Amino acid sequence: MVSTKGKPTEPKLKERVTEKVKQKTNKDGSGKGKMAAWKAAKIGKEYEALRRGLPSKMGDGLFFNPALFHAAGSNHSADFIRKANLLQISSAFGKAMETIDNLTLIEQSFVSAVAAGYPFPTNLDRRSPAPGGLAPESEQQTVLRALQENWDKQRVLDALRKITEDSRA
Numbered sequence: 001m002v003s004t005k006g007k008p009t010e011p012k013l014k015e016r017v018t019e020k021v022k023q024k025t026n027k028d029g030s031g032k033g034k035m036a037a038w039k040a041a042k043i044g045k046e047y048e049a050l051r052r053g054l055p056s057k058m059g060d061g062l063f064f065n066p067a068l069f070h071a072a073g074s075n076h077s078a079d080f081i082r083k084a085n086l087l088q089i090s091s092a093f094g095k096a097m098e099t100i101d102n103l104t105l106i107e108q109s110f111v112s113a114v115a116a117g118y119p120f121p122t123n124l125d126r127r128s129p130a131p132g133g134l135a136p137e138s139e140q141q142t143v144l145r146a147l148q149e150n151w152d153k154q155r156v157l158d159a160l161r162k163i164t165e166d167s168r169a
Contacts, residue, residue: 053077107147115139115160126166139163 119127119138127136137145139160146156 053080107144111140111143111147115143122167123169127163137163 116139119136122136124136129135130137142159142163143156145151146159151159
């Protein structure tokens with residue numbers, strides 16, 4: 001391997017890390033302490049020296065796994081132009097790494113997809129704005145209110161039909 005500054009690096013790092021992991025792994029293979037290799041003094045020093053940039057050559061591809069030694073921080077080099085950054089990518093076939101409030105997103109997306117958010121054109125003689133409001137309730141507002149108040153299906157459909165009928169000139 002060649003480092004980013006052109007000096008050769010020790011190719012045995014992987015073997016030493018693997019050996020340390022084996023030493024820390026239980027005989028039954030349960031892996032208790034598998035990730036403790038960075039605590040070994042010699043490996044810790046090598047990791048510290050290489051943590052800001054992996055030795056690589058033009059065209060090298062990097063593939064990461066959860067056992068990657070991760071070193072967050074600045075990644076600036078005066079004599080080296082970086083073409084990529086470390087991205088945390090989860091499996092396309094698994095759960096995303098982030099925690100997302102899916103129910104709120106689903107509710108908002110669903111309501112936006114099936115109900116009109118703009119209450120016009122409408123007949124303001126039949127659909128007047130609520131007190132203090134400038135416009136009558138939209139289909140989206142009606143559906144969201146129905147969800148919050150646990151309306152049954154027929155009540156929601158009746159309310160949406162009434163909006164459609166009352167909006168006609």
